Amino acid sequence: MNQTISIQNVSKSFGKKVVLKDINFEIMEGRIYGFIGPSGAGKTTLVKMIVGMDVPDQGSIYLLGEKMPNLNMLQQIGYMAQSDALYKELTGKENLMFFASLYHLNKLERKSRIEYAAKLVNLTADLNKKVSAYSGGMRRRLSLAIALIQNPKVLILDEPTVGIDPELRLSIWNELLRLKNEEGKTIIVTTHVMDEADKCDYISMVREGSLIATGTPDQLKEKYKAHNLDEVFLAAGRLINENSSAY
Amino acid sequence: MRTLALIKRILLQIVRDKRTLALLFIAPLLILTLMNLVFNGKTVKPILGIENGSQQLIESFKEVDIVAQEYVDISDIEHAISKYNLDGFLQIDGTETTLTLLNEDPTVAKSLEMKVKQVISKEVQFKLTGTNQSNDHIQTNYIYGSSDTKIFDTFSPILVGFFVFFFVFLISGIGLLNERTTGTLERLMATPIRRGEIVAAYLIGYGLLAFLQTVIVVLFSINVLDIILVGSFWNVILINVIVAIVALSLGILLSSFASSEFQMVQFIPLVIVPQIFFSGIFSIEGMADWLQVLAKLMPLYYAADALKGVMYKGATLSEISNDLYILLAFAVVFIILNLFALKRYRKL
Ligand SMILES: Nc1ncnc2c1ncn2[C@@H]1O[C@H](COP(=O)(O)OP(=O)(O)OP(=O)(O)O)[C@@H](O)[C@H]1O
Ligand SMILES: [Mg+2]
Numbered sequence: 055m056n057q058t059i060s061i062q063n064v065s066k067s068f069g070k071k072v073v074l075k076d077i078n079f080e081i082m083e084g085r086i087y088g089f090i091g092p093s094g095a096g097k098t099t100l101v102k103m104i105v106g107m108d109v110p111d112q113g114s115i116y117l118l119g120e121k122m123p124n125l126n127m128l129q130q131i132g133y134m135a136q137s138d139a140l141y142k143e144l145t146g147k148e149n150l151m152f153f154a155s156l157y158h159l160n161k162l163e164r165k166s167r168i169e170y171a172a173k174l175v176n177l178t179a180d181l182n183k184k185v186s187a188y189s190g191g192m193r194r195r196l197s198l199a200i201a202l203i204q205n206p207k208v209l210i211l212d213e214p215t216v217g218i219d220p221e222l223r224l225s226i227w228n229e230l231l232r233l234k235n236e237e238g239k240t241i242i243v244t245t246h247v248m249d250e251a252d253k254c255d256y257i258s259m260v261r262e263g264s265l266i267a268t269g270t271p272d273q274l275k276e277k278y279k280a281h282n283l284d285e286v287f288l289a290a291g292r293l294i295n296e297n298s299s300a301y
Numbered sequence: 302m303r304t305l306a307l308i309k310r311i312l313l314q315i316v317r318d319k320r321t322l323a324l325l326f327i328a329p330l331l332i333l334t335l336m337n338l339v340f341n342g343k344t345v346k347p348i349l350g351i352e353n354g355s356q357q358l359i360e361s362f363k364e365v366d367i368v369a370q371e372y373v374d375i376s377d378i379e380h381a382i383s384k385y386n387l388d389g390f391l392q393i394d395g396t397e398t399t400l401t402l403l404n405e406d407p408t409v410a411k412s413l414e415m416k417v418k419q420v421i422s423k424e425v426q427f428k429l430t431g432t433n434q435s436n437d438h439i440q441t442n443y444i445y446g447s448s449d450t451k452i453f454d455t456f457s458p459i460l461v462g463f464f465v466f467f468f469v470f471l472i473s474g475i476g477l478l479n480e481r482t483t484g485t486l487e488r489l490m491a492t493p494i495r496r497g498e499i500v501a502a503y504l505i506g507y508g509l510l511a512f513l514q515t516v517i518v519v520l521f522s523i524n525v526l527d528i529i530l531v532g533s534f535w536n537v538i539l540i541n542v543i544v545a546i547v548a549l550s551l552g553i554l555l556s557s558f559a560s561s562e563f564q565m566v567q568f569i570p571l572v573i574v575p576q577i578f579f580s581g582i583f584s585i586e587g588m589a590d591w592l593q594v595l596a597k598l599m600p601l602y603y604a605a606d607a608l609k610g611v612m613y614k615g616a617t618l619s620e621i622s623n624d625l626y627i628l629l630a631f632a633v634v635f636i637i638l639n640l641f642a643l644k645r646y647r648k649l
């Protein structure tokens with residue numbers, strides 16, 4: 055199996071605040087990776103650096119063998135930001151068209167990708183509405199559709215299913231699993247929903263800027279002697295607190 | 302290709318935003334009209350008394366909206382003007398031409414003087430007589446005030462340039478600012494777009510709007526408001542388009558130092574208002590030396606100089622080329638600074 059992303063000794067600070075400390079991580083092709091961890095742990099900061107929107111202070115990140123940030127690699131990355139960044143004066147379709155035209159796609163591909171992405175997130179009927187008239191969940195779905203628009207090899211989704219109802223969430227996850235299994239896509243998600251984390255092949259726990267544990271959901275449950283991932287999350291938090299109060 | 306997509310999107314956004322569209326295209330016309338009304342109470346045709354004028358001369362006056370009335374053997378011009386309710390009197394005595402202006406309303410007097418001088422100089426060129434009768438030899442007398450009286454005509458060209466500058470500055474600045482505050486600028490950094498492409502798209506997209514605005518404002522000023530245009534219409538457009546590019550690049554540059562639309566508006570007293578003082582509405586020659594140096598750092602100073610030259614004095618392109626070069630230099634500097642300002646978002 056090929057390695058898609060390699061994160062080597064990456065550290066990042068904003069001002070004096072250290073957000074990520076010496077992260078080392080390898081991501082394999084055709085797998086789903088979940089990053090979980092408390093709010094402010096540094097998940098978004100980490101995925102942004104993988105996309106190349108931010109640069110590590112130390113260390114380096116390689117994607118498909120190329121050092122990031124790299125403009126050419128962005129064709130291969132579908133990114134969904136934690137907060138929706140959409141053009142509200144434009145319709146859903148115009149948003150999709152605009153983002154599609156930033157990538158190398160011919161006219162036919164563009165059309166079929168827009169249709170596919172809209173259908174996947176169940177927005178086909180609302181495509182001609184202005185985004186300002188969309189609900190929160192609809193905006194989230196449109197952002198996800200944009201992330202898929204250029205048929206990228208790697209999907210990086212920052213809390214993709216916040217504000218999306220359980221039924222649609224299930225169908226989106228089924229599609230993510232299909233993309234992984236049938237098209238061999240590599241997918242990275244950050245999430246606070248442990249049911250979703252359970253569907254990942256590997257889970258990494260981020261706490262205070264470090265990766266404290268990585269493994270399959272079952273491995274993690276075993277490690278923390280927990281029945282489910284919620285308990286893993288809490289147990290990991292307790293361990294950290296005990297360690298820090300020991301000093 | 303990506304630039305084109307961005308331009309299309311910018312234009313689409315503006316078209317959807319009716320308020321901004323109105324601000325861009327209607328607000329300058331409203332303000333210009335208002336100022337025109339305030340400064341030019343009268344819009345009636347001026348009445349000019351003529352003694353010894355040729356029939357052809359009288360015809361030419363009619364063409365430029367002057368009511369010309371012929372009189373003979375007038376000895377007391379001042380008396381005649383008040384008696385016949387004239388705005389001015391033109392006395393031609395061989396090679397000696399004397400224009401007496403009532404100058405009750407400086408606007409009327411000034412435009413009448415301009416028109417008379419134009420007509421006579423054209424007449425001279427037409428005849429090619431080679432006599433001494435030229436502009437310099439028209440002696441102008443004023444019944445009230447003097448030729449120094451300030452009027453709307455002298456600063457209306459400046460106003461045209463100012464409005465183009467102001468509205469383009471504000472709207473393009475807020476355009477890029479919105480892109481920043483809604484997170485879409487950051488989102489764009491996850492696509493393969495380059496910094497240069499973003500700057501180019503903003504320049505071209507808003508540049509097109511600015512061009513349209515300029516044409517409308519200039520056409521309106523000249524045809525509806527009757528602002529004097531002695532020089533070429535196309536030179537006026539050219540100057541204003543360059544002014545728009547300067548405003549555009551300055552607007553998007555300063556937007557990176559603002560974090561909200563309100564902060565963008567705060568730049569108006571800092572960046573826009575001082576430019577009005579130094580644009581030539583107030584005499585710059587009379588200012589302290591260091592203030593004169595300051596004036597030369599203001600883009601609008603050069604814009605005003607060029608516009609006044611073309612619209613009021615009939616300057617040709619080569620006469621204003623220095624102003625234009627300096628304006629273009631401003632634009633180039635601002636555009637380069639823009640590329641640096643965006644570096645915060647992307648290194649490439
Ligand atoms: N641009 C920035 N400037 C300063 N500090 C920042 C910036 N971006 C993030 N931080 C800080 O970095 C830390 C990690 O933020 P990050 O957004 O990566 O957290 P997260 O794990 O994604 O949290 P959440 O689950 O709430 O999304 C936070 O303490 C945050 O305050
Ligand atoms: Mg986050």
